[in-house]
Amino acid sequence: MIALGSLVLLTACGGVGAAGAQPTVTATTTVTATQTSTVPATSAPPPSAARPSAQAGVVPNxxxxxxxxxxxTMQAAGFYFLTEEDxxxxxxxxxxxxxWVVVSQQPAGGTHATPDTKIILRSKKIGE
Known part of the structure; x- marks a missing residue:
């Protein structure tokens, strides 16, 4: 944003005096310009950086x-497409x-899968 300020000072000197005397006029103009910019402190990484590329990984057991x-554990291994069932x-x-405790999963632990693979976790309440 550019801010401009100006100051104009007009001073008339002299007066009504002798015939033919012209008043003296002095004009001073001061212009000051400043420019500021704002840079965001931080920016969020693009969505593609939040998830790994589509390379196959091993599904944890x-x-x-x-x-x-x-x-x-699944998310730490790069698998985010998780569903759950009772x-x-x-x-x-x-x-x-x-x-709840996981009693089965699909695909099974140790399987090679891409990060976009749907992981189903079947769980039951602890103690059941």
């Missing part, structure tokens, strides 16, 4: 882990993932 840790067939929602 998360059977026996609590559901939250299983999800964290393994008992009751159709319950896994609200508190730490209260």
């Amino acid at each position: 998360v059977v026996g882990l609590n559901h939250q840790l299983a999800q964290d 393994a008992t067939g009751q159709g319950r929602l896994l609200i508190n993932d730490r209260n």
